[in-house]
Amino acid sequence: MQTGLFSQLAEPFTGEALFDCLTDLVFFIKNIRGEYVVVNQTLVDRCGLREKRELIGRRADEVFPPPLGGNYRAQDEKVLRNGDVILNQLELHFYPSGGRGWCLTNKLPLRNRDGGVAGLVGISKDIQAANERSQDYSRMARVIQHIQTHYDEPLRVKELAVRAGLSEYQFEQRIRKFFQLTPGQLIQKTRMEFAVRRLRETDQPVAAIALDCGYSDQSAFTRQFRQTIGLSPSEYRRTFRKTSG
Numbered sequence: 001m002q003t004g005l006f007s008q009l010a011e012p013f014t015g016e017a018l019f020d021c022l023t024d025l026v027f028f029i030k031n032i033r034g035e036y037v038v039v040n041q042t043l044v045d046r047c048g049l050r051e052k053r054e055l056i057g058r059r060a061d062e063v064f065p066p067p068l069g070g071n072y073r074a075q076d077e078k079v080l081r082n083g084d085v086i087l088n089q090l091e092l093h094f095y096p097s098g099g100r101g102w103c104l105t106n107k108l109p110l111r112n113r114d115g116g117v118a119g120l121v122g123i124s125k126d127i128q129a130a131n132e133r134s135q136d137y138s139r140m141a142r143v144i145q146h147i148q149t150h151y152d153e154p155l156r157v158k159e160l161a162v163r164a165g166l167s168e169y170q171f172e173q174r175i176r177k178f179f180q181l182t183p184g185q186l187i188q189k190t191r192m193e194f195a196v197r198r199l200r201e202t203d204q205p206v207a208a209i210a211l212d213c214g215y216s217d218q219s220a221f222t223r224q225f226r227q228t229i230g231l232s233p234s235e236y237r238r239t240f241r242k243t244s245g
Helices: 002-007 041-046 068-082 135-149 157-164 168-179 183-201 206-212 218-229 233-244
Strands: 025-031 036-039 086-094 100-111 117-126
Touching: 025 041, 036 041, 068 086, 068 100, 068 117, 086 117, 086 183, 086 218, 135 157, 135 168, 135 183, 157 168, 157 183, 168 183, 183 206, 183 218, 183 233, 206 218, 206 233, 218 233
Parallel strands: none
Antiparallel strands: 025 036, 025 117, 086 100, 100 117
């Protein structure tokens, strides 16, 4: 049934025109070499470009400055070479236009008729700020404040739910409603926001920042930071100071 529909189309359906309507989401399709073959206008705008053709045929490391571009390229390679699937990965993105923002990234391999990987498709959806004026949010404000002031301590979802007077399920649903994140992702985001501020504004050693973010193991902190930010803590510090100086 599905094959019958697609065989009638004048050209392959990529969803490009549909995703062009969305300004809070970047969409792309890449070939096996990691080159953009389809993008939406939002990605073009955030890269500081005017036309899609300026992105088509280029890889992430040819669009984004080092070392960010190389790390984005390495993430693509995991999908293209290994067939890895990336689902709802919390990331802080930096764009050549100068903008930055938190998002949830999804990347899936595109397979050919023989089952091999032929490319990838991906989206990165912006995380919107919570509506703090909502009555429902006011009931959660105390717990959110607790997370924001105790991120250096072990934070367990069960204990946070009790603090909010909710079951774990109810608590997770409320957090998703306000932040589009799981409780674990919200805690991770809070810790990473603190870390990037410290790396930008102080000379504090990375090991000390890791401890202040609730990580007893610096290597675990570095892995999480790289996955979320796209750079190691040291790379982030060097890149920020280079661009700001």
